[in-house]
Amino acid sequence: MASAVPSRLDPLPVLRGATGDADLTDGLLAPLWNRTRRQATVWRILVLLCAGGTLWLGFAMAWTFSVGIGAWGNNIPVAWAFAITNFVWWIGIGHAGTFISAFLLLLQQGWRGSINRIAEAMTLFAVMQAGLFPILHLGRPWFFYYLVPYPATTGVWPQFRSALPWDAAAVATYFTVSLLFWYVGLVPDLAAARDRAPGLLRRRLYGIFALGWSGSARDWSRHRIAYGLMAGLATPLVISVHSIVSLDFAISSLPGWHSTIFPPYFVVGALYSGFAMVLTLVIPIRRAFGLKDVITERHLDALAKITLAMGLLITYSYICELFTAWYSASTFEQYTAFVERPFGPYAWVFWLMMSCNLLTPHLFWSARLRRTPWVLFVASLVIQVGMWTERFVIIVTSLNRDFLPSSWHFYSPTWVDWSLLFGTIGFFGLLFLLFLRFVPLVAISELKLLRDDIGGEG
Amino acid sequence: MDRWRWLAEFDSAEAVVEAARQLRTRGYDRLEIFSPYELEGADAALGLERPQRIARWVLVGGLVGAAAGYAIQWYADAVSFPINVGGRPLHSAPAFVPITFESGVLIGAFAAFFGLMVAAGLPSLWRPVFEVEDFERTSVDRYWLAVEASDVVSEADRARDDLAALDPLRVERVEAER
Numbered sequence: 001m002a003s004a005v006p007s008r009l010d011p012l013p014v015l016r017g018a019t020g021d022a023d024l025t026d027g028l029l030a031p032l033w034n035r036t037r038r039q040a041t042v043w044r045i046l047v048l049l050c051a052g053g054t055l056w057l058g059f060a061m062a063w064t065f066s067v068g069i070g071a072w073g074n075n076i077p078v079a080w081a082f083a084i085t086n087f088v089w090w091i092g093i094g095h096a097g098t099f100i101s102a103f104l105l106l107l108q109q110g111w112r113g114s115i116n117r118i119a120e121a122m123t124l125f126a127v128m129q130a131g132l133f134p135i136l137h138l139g140r141p142w143f144f145y146y147l148v149p150y151p152a153t154t155g156v157w158p159q160f161r162s163a164l165p166w167d168a169a170a171v172a173t174y175f176t177v178s179l180l181f182w183y184v185g186l187v188p189d190l191a192a193a194r195d196r197a198p199g200l201l202r203r204r205l206y207g208i209f210a211l212g213w214s215g216s217a218r219d220w221s222r223h224r225i226a227y228g229l230m231a232g233l234a235t236p237l238v239i240s241v242h243s244i245v246s247l248d249f250a251i252s253s254l255p256g257w258h259s260t261i262f263p264p265y266f267v268v269g270a271l272y273s274g275f276a277m278v279l280t281l282v283i284p285i286r287r288a289f290g291l292k293d294v295i296t297e298r299h300l301d302a303l304a305k306i307t308l309a310m311g312l313l314i315t316y317s318y319i320c321e322l323f324t325a326w327y328s329a330s331t332f333e334q335y336t337a338f339v340e341r342p343f344g345p346y347a348w349v350f351w352l353m354m355s356c357n358l359l360t361p362h363l364f365w366s367a368r369l370r371r372t373p374w375v376l377f378v379a380s381l382v383i384q385v386g387m388w389t390e391r392f393v394i395i396v397t398s399l400n401r402d403f404l405p406s407s408w409h410f411y412s413p414t415w416v417d418w419s420l421l422f423g424t425i426g427f428f429g430l431l432f433l434l435f436l437r438f439v440p441l442v443a444i445s446e447l448k449l450l451r452d453d454i455g456g457e458g
Numbered sequence: 459m460d461r462w463r464w465l466a467e468f469d470s471a472e473a474v475v476e477a478a479r480q481l482r483t484r485g486y487d488r489l490e491i492f493s494p495y496e497l498e499g500a501d502a503a504l505g506l507e508r509p510q511r512i513a514r515w516v517l518v519g520g521l522v523g524a525a526a527g528y529a530i531q532w533y534a535d536a537v538s539f540p541i542n543v544g545g546r547p548l549h550s551a552p553a554f555v556p557i558t559f560e561s562g563v564l565i566g567a568f569a570a571f572f573g574l575m576v577a578a579g580l581p582s583l584w585r586p587v588f589e590v591e592d593f594e595r596t597s598v599d600r601y602w603l604a605v606e607a608s609d610v611v612s613e614a615d616r617a618r619d620d621l622a623a624l625d626p627l628r629v630e631r632v633e634a635e636r
Contacts, residue, residue, distance in 0.1 A: 021494065021599035149530050157534035159541060166556040169527075173560040177567040184571060187580075188597070192494070195594035211581035214588070215596050217491040217500040219578045222509055224496055226574035229516045230567055237563045244556050445495040445597075452471060452498070 012298035012371075014111045015451055024451075028442045029196055031289050039288060047433050053426015060419035061136060069139050071416045078399045078411035083137040085391040086421050088245055089273065090130035090428075091171065092266070092387065095238050096274025097123025098178060101185070102234040105227075110453065111302060113446035114295045117189075118285065119278050120182045121439070125431040126277070127175045129424040134167070136420070163244070163251045170244040177237055181230045184223070187213050189440040242270040249394065255332040256341075256398030259324060265317040272310035272357070273387035279303055279380035281432065283373045285441070294442055297371040304370035307383070311361025318358070332403055345410055346397050349389050356386025461634035463490075463604045464618050465590060466626035471497050474601035477624040478503040481605065484620065488606035492587065492596045512573040516566050523565025528558045586633040606634050 019027070026034070035043070064071050074081050097119035104112040135141045147168040149158055158165045191213035194206035213219070243263035250262035259265075279300070286295040325337035341350045360382050369375045401408045435441070468474040475497055478489055482505055491500050501508075535541070536549040574580070587593055587604070596602060603626070607617040621629050 022595075025494075025598045149534055155539060157539040159543075160531040160535050160557060161543065161546065161550050161553040166560075169557045169560045173564040176564060180567050180571045184574060188495070192597040195597045207583060208581075211575075212583045212585055213580070213597075214585050215492045215494060217493065217497065217504055218506060218509075220493070220496040221501055221506060222512060222574055222577045225509060226512050226570045226577075229513060229570045233516075233520070233563050233566050233570070237560075240556065240559055240563075244560075247556070448495040452495070 012301060013296055014114070014298050014454065015447065016293040016296055021448055024447065025192055025196060025444055027290075028294070028444050028447070029193055029440060031436055031441060032193060032438065033198055033202065042288065043433060043437065047430065050426045050429035050433060053423055054430050056419055057423025057427050060416050060423055061132075063416055064136055064420075065141065069137070071414065073411055073413045073417055075409050075411060077402055077407055077409055078396055080137075080395050080399060081411050082392075082413050082417040082421060083133045084248075085388065085395050086424065087130050087133035087137075088266075088391045088395075089388045090126045090133075090424065091174075091245060092242060092270030092391075093274045093277045093384075094123040094126035094130065094174070094178070095242060095267070095270035096278050097121070097126075098174075098181075098234050098238040099271055099274065100278065101181065102231040102238065105231045106235060110450045111299060113443045113450050114291075115278065115282055115299055115303075115442075116446075117182075117185070117439075117441055117443050118281060120178065120185070121432065121435045121441075122274075122277060122281055123178050124175070124182060125428050125435070126274075127171065127178065128431070129428050131171055131175065132424065133420075134171075163247045166244045167248055170241045174237060174241045177230070177234055181227075181234055184227055184230060185443060185446075186439065187211060188215065188223070188445040189443060191215065192444055193440055239267055242266040249398075254398050254402055255325075255330065256336040256394065258333075259321060261317060261320050261324065265314075265321070268310055268313040268317060269387060269390060272307065272314055273384055275303055275307045275310060276380040276383035276387070279307070279376050280384065283377045283380075285436070287373070289441075291442070294447065300373065300376055301367070301370045304364040304376055307380075308361045308364040311357065311364075311383075315358050318354075336398060336401070340401050341393060341397050344397065344401065346393065346400075350393050350397065353386055353389040353393050356382050357390060360386065461606060462614075463587075463606050463632050463634050464614075464621050465492075465587065465630045465632060466603045466605075466621040466624060467628050467630070468601045468603065468626050469599070471601055473625075474603050475499050475503045477603050477621075477626070480624060481603070481620060486605055486617070486620075490604040490606075492593075492602040492604065494597050494599060494601075497601075509577065511577055512570060515569040515573040519569025520562045520566030524558050524562030526565070527561025528554055531557055586635055589632055590630045 017024075031039070072082065074083075097116075100112050100119040101116040101123075104116070135144045138144055146156075147158055147165055149160075160166075187210060190206050190210035194203055194210045197203045197206050243266065246262035246266035249257040250259055252258060282295055282299070282303070286292055322337050325333040328334070341347070360379050363369050363375065363379055396411050400411050466477065468477065471493065474491055474493065478491055478500070481489060482503060487505065489504050491497065491504060493500070500506075531554045532549060540548045542548075587602075590602075592600075593602075603621065603624075605617045605621060607614045618629055618631075
């Protein structure tokens with residue numbers, strides 16, 4: 001840098017530090033086998049906590065299977081409650097990972113290289129949690145395979161004119177494609193892990209998963225093309241997934257659901273909660289593993305800006321939803337939007353949602369706050385609570401008071417509902433901790449390429 | 459006839475790409491570079507064309523997947539198990555769009571993945587180049603230029619001498635890939 005006084009327009013560095021490629025590689029692989037005592041202890045404590053949560057999830061699932069859906073607070077008309085709220089919330093969280101890895105790859109945003117691996121792992125694990133809920137919710141979950149079209153001896157086929165098989169196809173495709181995309185990006189880094197690992201067992205294990213990657217120019221060229229094409233496929237896919245999830249609602253005629261804004265509104269909400277989750281995960285990881293030179297303030301800044309943009313789009317969606325309800329001149333729509341939600345039995349959830357989702361992002365107009373990790377961390381948690389309540393508001397407040405007052409029914413969750421929600425948070429945490437322990441958590445080869453491009457300094 | 463490769467080790471990306479460029483102008487055409495990350499200019503220096511195979515497979519996979527997805531839905535709901543829901547058409551094309559799209563993406567992504575595996579010959583846990591001592595550093599901070607040579611002594615010696623003239627860290631000989 002020539003100028004002594006940094007101008008406000010100077011971009012923050014994407015990558016700091018003048019260490020050699022060997023140090024960079026070893027530093028980024030250190031979480032796999034070279035942890036400090038403190039890192040190891042914290043990791044063990046967190047694993048114990050999350051494993052406890054996972055066991056609790058297993059117990060709540062076993063309870064649901066043996067007692068039935070009656071163990072939940074669901075009733076008629078509130079047939080969809082916590083399960084679908086959790087499903088939509090988790091799958092929405094996944095979307096930011098694909099956005100970072102695929103969208104930003106296609107847009108050639110080099111800075112994604114520091115966080116794309118973490119974000120993609122988040123996607124995979126969030127989609128796994130999401131996938132549990134529709135199956136649990138089936139009532140007879142052992143018949144979930146009825147959703148798969150296969151030539152059954154009964155002659156029965158799934159009904160593809162319903163939105164629910166669309167959902168099953170979208171989520172299954174999304175998980176599979178995310179897994180393949182993640183793994184293809186991971187192969188060169190697994191080769192680095194194979195080549196640096198201490199001990200024969202680790203070398204062999206990473207060697208198997210690295211598939212014999214040799215780093216030849218021809219293979220890099222094929223890798224770039226396959227990876228780019230997968231990104232090209234994943235980009236419309238991620239838009240389609242939450243759009244299809246929203247169609248589960250929008251296809252129906254229920255007031256509060258029957259709306260054409262739903263697909264884009266859901267996609268934006270998904271990205272909003274997803275970017276919040278990326279912040280929640282990246283901020284402690286960057287601190288715990290000393291990755292401040294790799295995941296710099298620039299990344300936090302960029303993530304916060306995207307979160308702000310999504311927050312504004314969510315604000316627009318809420319306004320649009322209210323406007324449409326008013327403009328429709330439908331008594332039922334107007335009742336749901338202007339009486340039931342803001343003043344009905346779940347009014348406090350509605351106002352919690354409004355304040356979390358609409359106010360929090362405005363913190364990020366300030367450059368200083370965008371670069372202050374603890375502010376971002378707290379804000380990201382608030383946004384996730386807000387987005388969970390948004391799904392609750394959409395689902396439960398629409399269902400519990402529909403057309404006929406005689407069929408209205410209040411919903412309140414049972415301990416099983418809460419256990420499933422917090423249990424999946426534990427399971428997600430457990431999977432993520434295992435990822436941090438066994439998989440290279442930053443795209444090392446991409447960072448080297450990035451450093452080559454920007455000339456070593458940033 | 460046995461084939462083998464001469465490998466020259468370099469410690470910078472610029473050096474290996476420049477070395478490849480020089481050898482190529484001298485008429486070597488069976489060159490390969492090994493590097494820890496994708497080197498800019500490596501394809502041009504080696505005279506590689508953009509591989510088209512994977513892209514073609516993805517296109518075909520996507521189209522076949524989409525067609526199959528549509529066909530299954532049509533066969534299931536309009537032919538094999540027709541259910542009259544409020545008189546709506548059995549063959550409802552708009553309702554079949556989401557799954558058609560998803561199945562196209564799914565098979566397209568599989569085509570990209572398996573296309574990469576087939577094109578790059580993965581998995582193949584052992585490769586002849588791995589026999590070179592310290593080749594492990596290729597995934598960290600070392601760059602290799604490989605020249606394939608036949609076992610005609612004069613030709614092989616010339617290849618080694620030409621590589622050595624490029625000022626590499628060292629030159630090694632390994633069996634060529636089959």
